[in-house]
Amino acid sequence: MDRMLVFAGQVALPLGHRIEVTEHDEGEGREPIVLSVVDLDTGIRYRRGEEARGALSRWIGRVLECTVTVSGGVTRTALLVDPVGPAASEAGVALRGADAAVEAAKAEADRWGGTDRPPAEEPERFW
Secondary structure, three states: OOEEEEEEOOOOOOOOOEEEEEEEOOOOOOOOEEEEEEEOOOOOEEEOOOOOOOOEEEEEEEEEEEEEEEEOOEEEEEEEEEEOOOOOOOHHHHHHHHHHHHHHHHHHHHHHOOOOOOOOOOOOOOO
């Protein structure tokens, strides 16, 4: 599953380069904050000025798209990254995807009306 990373600053990464992303998980329902991106092919490290606190996750991916936007003196970078390798996705990312699939399956079951039917009564037995 491709990941879109958007953050303030100019981080021009060539397509196909492998990167290591370090994120801080803000909690349930919130998107993780990217703290650092390391271009593993060139060794260049991009890092936020804030100190990392709490649970951190690291994963490796390959850059699919890189868009740097400059507008009114504000620079933003959008990276589309394909997570690769066995440690490509932390448990939180995997669970968010699984939770979304479960919710979709529940909504489909509710739509077809199979969840709120009472069980059929058993007929009386004669001996």
